Amino acid sequence: MNDPSRTQSPASRYLIVLILGLLIGVVATVMLMRAIQARQDPFPDSLMQVMARQSQLLGESLKQNRCTINDSTPRLQSLRALSNDLELAFPSLRDDARFQQHASRFRATLNDALANPPADCATLAVVTEQVGKDCKACHQDFR
Structure with a gap:
């Protein structure tokens, strides 16, 4: 039932979560910078x-x-x-x-x-x- 070749190591799970967190952080930062820029008078x-x-x-x-x-x-x-x-x-x-x-x-x-x-x-x-x-x-x- 449990195939040892299909199990993921904890390190790969952490890597996926880290990459996902970085991606969400970049998107949120861009959105925040755009919101600040929109409030400034050019x-x-x-x-x-x-x-x-x-x-x-x-x-x-x-x-x-x-x-x-x-x-x-x-x-x-x-x-x-x-x-x-x-x-x-x-x-x-x-x-x-x-x-x-x-x-x-x-x-x-x-x-x-x-x-x-x-x-x-x-x-x-x-x-x-x-x-x-x-x-x-x-x-x-x-x-």
Whole structure:
């Protein structure tokens, strides 16, 4: 009745239970990470990434010596349009006076740059540097 070749050793049973436990643990971890990710708002990070990319493209135009009004104005307009959503992206900072000051200074820099668009590389370098300083000042206070 009992065939000794068909009986499993206790070690193989433990191995099966261990593998099954690891598999269930991996699935549960993935589900937990997805649930946490779903609760996070992607808008603030997305806004910062798009603004960083626009600033980077301004810098690349400067390095490539492509400093005409037609090269820089679309980037500056994009940055200005995106800056309107800073308070929306960071609702917890909306009432903070320092945050409002940084956002206003950033918009003022972009407004000045759009009122007098940089027509040469020297002017574009000044604008790019000021935009970078405004971003850095805010990040130092709130990052």
